[in-house]
Amino acid sequence: MFPKTHLTIAAGATVLVAATVLMSPSSNVEAKRMSYALDLEQGSVSAPAKGPASADEQNSGEVKTDTASSSAPTSGEKGQTEATVAAAPSEPALDWQAFEIKSGDTLSSLFKAAGFNDGIMLSVIHGEGDADKLQRLYAGETIRFASDDQGKLAAVELQRNRLKSLKVSRTDDGFKGQILTREPEARPMFASGVIDDSLYASARAAGLNDKLTMELTDIFGWDVDFVYDVRKGDRFEVVYQDLYLDGKKLGTGKILSARFINRGDERLALLYTDDAGNSDYFTPDGKSMRKAILRTPIDARVSSPFNLQRRHPVLGVVRPHEGTDYAAAPGTPIKAAGSGRVISAGRKGGYGRAVVLQHGDGITTLYAHMSRIARGMKAGSRVKQGQTIGYVGSSGLATGPHLHYEYRVNGRPVNSRTVKLPDAKPVPSSEMAQFRKVADQRLAQFNVFEGREQQLAMAEEE
CATH class of the missing domain: 3.10.450.350 (Nuclear Transport Factor 2; Chain: A,)
Structure with missing residues (x-):
């Protein structure tokens, strides 16, 4: 027989242990707990992934607690602890x-x-x-x-x-x-128009900004001279990107596909990015829209065309004009018409300061009357298409600042504005399967937009 006081203490301890067991969460309940990280600066709440329980916990099913939490807190202590946890931010306010x-x-x-x-x-x-x-x-x-x-x-x-x-x-x-x-959201858009006065006026009326219009002329400028070849009634259709950030328009992106109909001749260009990350425009069958040689190496008007019977303006005698002259302000950059190797760079008689480039297939180009030649231009050096090789001037036999540009094939002068330019490299055969998938997507998107445009036009006529 135990004393009555001992029995009373034992009964009380039993009640306390039972209450502690009942109040402690089971392993299943503990596994479903998830802590949330509050980002005060960004104003967002995120729930991190719950890590798996340790092997010992999974095998034993025991819930581990620290010494401080082994005894049940009083109601006052419990309320104070919960208030502290709720008020503590995950990061200090800045x-x-x-x-x-x-x-x-x-x-x-x-x-x-x-x-x-x-x-x-x-x-x-x-x-x-x-x-x-x-x-x-x-x-x-x-x-x-x-x-x-x-x-x-x-x-x-x-x-x-x-x-x-x-x-x-x-x-x-x-x-x-x-x-x-941050990456903006790109939304495809469609614009089309018929040229009445000029491409720029018609493009603006169709909703294209100057950047997109310039990109359009760059795409088709290899085959179409937008100064001399464009006619009233020519048409264009463009699928391009509008860029948005936080729901607000940021600007415009790239042209995804475009069609230009010039004098009844239709051309279609599709954007493709290769495995190396290089983007360019190709026809639906994989041919490059670019040419190996630029039609014009400078953005300027023609002041004197190719003419083998021209009278020289300085010498006053009939002397073949074996190139094309482009009038431009002194210092205007001159671009390499194509990639190649520098044959010569320096003074060249009546040409003044001039650069001569060697391209493939027996093609050479000459750029004369420069005010100065760009750095790095010397015999044997390599240049890329579009690279600045010099600047407009009036050195040599010249009446004013202009570029004299010559295009020769196997040494014979040819009219650079009418010659059939060699094509740039097509999509490589190793990427043709991937290109066809992208091309089909671009064409399908183009056709959907074009169909909607036609439906709207029909609805307006009714």
Whole structure:
């Protein structure tokens, strides 16, 4: 027989243990718990994936608790603990200051305006990653400084534009910079028009901006001279991208597909990006829209055409004009008509300062009367199509600033404005299957837009 006091204590302990077991969550309940991370800066709540239980826990089914939680808290302690957990943020709140960068501002002056000295600034720009890029500032950008609750610098954010920013954050080891890029949402759009006066006027009336119109002329400019060949009644149809960010229009992207009908001759171009990430326009059967040689190496008007019976304006005698002259302002860049090798670069008699390039298939091009020749142009050096090789001038026998451009095949002068230009490389056979898939998608999209346009036109006529 135990004393009555002992029995009373034992009964009380039994009740306490039973209550503790009933109040403790089972292993099944514990496995369904999920903690949420609250991002105060972004204003978002995220639920991280729950990690699996350890092997010992899975095998034993026991719920491990620490010593402090082994005894049941009082009602007052429990309420206080819950209130503390609910009030504790996952990240400390930061105080942000923003400044719009103006002409004359320096990184040092901006740091001082935010309340930080040059020592802090040097610690930031000497940080890891892209931190040093913070030194390149441009007027119109926005820079923000974040301070923690102790007034220490926690982060610096430089907003380059709506898509790109640089953020330098404090870490345990100092500061670390990272470039952040946002991708806009691309929405396909369609525009079409009939040329009445000029392509630019008709394109604008159809809703195309100048950027897209220039891109359209670049795509078809290899076959169509948009200064001399375009006629009233020519038509164009374009599928292009509108870019949106946060639901607001940001601008326009690339042309995805386009059709141009010039004097009844139809041309269709489709955008394709190869395995190396290079994008270009091709016909539906994989031929490049580009040519190996540019029709014109400069954006300017023709001042004197190719004419083998022309009277020379300086010498006053009949002398064949074996090239085409383009009048342009002094200093206008001159582009290499095609990729190739420099044969000569320097003074060349009446041509003045001139560059001669060797291309494939016996083709050579000459660029004369330059004010100066671009750096790196010397015999034997390689050039790429579109690369600047010199600048318009009036050196040599010239009455004014212009480019004299010659196109020769096996040494024989040919009219560069009418010669059939060699094609650029088509889609390689190794990528033809992939290209056909993309081309089918582009054509299907084009046909859907075109069908809708026709339905709208029919509805308006009714």
